[in-house]
Amino acid sequence: MKTINNSVAYITGGTKGIGFGxxxxxxxxGGNVVITSRDQSAAxxxxxxxxxxxxxGKALGVEADVRNLESxxxxxxxxxxxxxxxxxxxxxxxxxxxxxxxxxxxxQWQETIxxxxxxxxxxxxxxxxxxxxxxxxxxxxxSLAGTNFFASGxxxxxxxxxxxxxxxxxxxxxxxxxxxxxxxxxxxxxxHFNDHTPSPADDWKIQPEDIGQMxxxxxxxxxxxxxxxxxxxxxxxx
Numbered sequence: 001m002k003t004i005n006n007s008v009a010y011i012t013g014g015t016k017g018i019g020f021g022x023x024x025x026x027x028x029x030g031g032n033v034v035i036t037s038r039d040q041s042a043a044x045x046x047x048x049x050x051x052x053x054x055x056x057g058k059a060l061g062v063e064a065d066v067r068n069l070e071s072x073x074x075x076x077x078x079x080x081x082x083x084x085x086x087x088x089x090x091x092x093x094x095x096x097x098x099x100x101x102x103x104x105x106x107x108q109w110q111e112t113i114x115x116x117x118x119x120x121x122x123x124x125x126x127x128x129x130x131x132x133x134x135x136x137x138x139x140x141x142x143s144l145a146g147t148n149f150f151a152s153g154x155x156x157x158x159x160x161x162x163x164x165x166x167x168x169x170x171x172x173x174x175x176x177x178x179x180x181x182x183x184x185x186x187x188x189x190x191x192h193f194n195d196h197t198p199s200p201a202d203d204w205k206i207q208p209e210d211i212g213q214m215x216x217x218x219x220x221x222x223x224x225x226x227x228x229x230x231x232x233x234x235x236x237x238x
Contacts, residue, residue, distance in 0.1 A: 004219050005030035005056070008083040010076060012036050012066050012123050013093030015046035017191030018141055021208025022090055022215045023050055027057030029216055034079040034086075036064040036093070058083075066093045066119030072126035080130060087136035088219065089127040091120040094141065098152045109155045116159035117166065124170060128179075135178035137219055140167045141211075144187045144231060160185075164229070171228050180226050182218055186211060187233035204238045 009026050013019045014035025023033040027050060035050075037043040043061030050059040060082055064075035079086050095115045097108035120140055131138055145153060146160035164183055171181035189211065190202035211232070218227060 007031040007088055008086050009033045009088035009090060010079050010086050010127055011090045011092055015042045018189060018208050018211050019092040020046060021212040023059060025212025025216045027055040027059060030056040032058045032083050034060045034062055036062050036075055038065050066122055067114045069122040069125060072122045076126045085134055086127055086130040087134035089123060089131060090139045091123045092141040093119055096156050098156060100152050101154050104155060112155040112159050117162045120163055131179045132177045137180045139215060140183045142183045142185045144185050146185055182227055183229050184214060185231045204236060205234055206232060
């Protein structure tokens with residue numbers, strides 16, 4: 001992308017945490033954002049909070065479920081009808097269930113894969129025509145858990161290892177169409193993930209606005225250059 005100003009970014013799971021931080025960073029640069037949630041009221045409240053900041057860009061909150069391809073298609077269509085195009089897709093929605101394999105339920109496994117992996121597939125499929133038409137940018141939010149396995153992480157590791165591989169393969173599929181693809185792999189981020197409540201004790205962690213700045217920097221990269229996989233971790237872990 002040559003400029004973020006007047007771009008249109010579709011962000012799944014954008015009502016808080018990383019998604020909200022990315023939306024704010026893009027709007028600060030004059031881009032418009034469509035943020036999604038399974039809860040319409042949460043999506044609208046987040047969009048209102050962003051619009052109330054008086055940033056150059058505009059925000060729209062949309063109810064959409066990444067687990068359903070038709071839901072993603074409708075949300076992308078609404079984004080296009082509202083802003084005229086979609087040239088950035090940021091697949092951010094995610095969930096974490098952590099338990100030893102002997103304790104993990106089928107429901108926990110299925111939800112993790114459905115949201116973290118199949119959900120990204122659905123968002124990418126829904127938005128790809130727009131990305132190709134506008135020579136846009138696809139970013140997925142993976143995790144350092146996509147290369148580093150740990151105990152009680154069977155479902156989460158599987159989803160994020162799969163997401164990293166999926167994203168890199170998609171990059172090879174679509175770069176010939178002028179579409180850039182990157183996956184961002186954060187370590188510890190101060191968000192509400194896994195029922196955590198951010199507090200001043202999280203100051204050592206990556207902050208959502210840090211990921212927002214990273215997304216903006218990627219979008220501003222020269223057209224000839226593509227950081228296809230970016231690992232990011234706290235500078236001084238606790």
